[in-house]
Amino acid sequence: MRKELPKFFEQILNITDPWYIEKIEQQGNTINIYVDFKKGAKFEYNGKYYSAYDTVQRSWRHLNIS
Secondary structure, eight states, rough: GGGGGHHHHHTTTTOOTTTTEEEEEEEEEEEEEEEEEEEEOEEEEEEEEEEEOOOOOOOOOOOOOO
């Protein structure tokens, strides 16, 4: 079951390539999901593709699943 968890959360959170779930941690009733993108990925902005040159780690609280 553990190996299927990243795919499960990718589906329900609509996480698609080049994004992926790096790891999942559980702390009591809280589940922390770490999302990252593939190194060298290009992202579209106004019809052009750009590489990431700087990133900031952020967190947010998603809606409750249950």
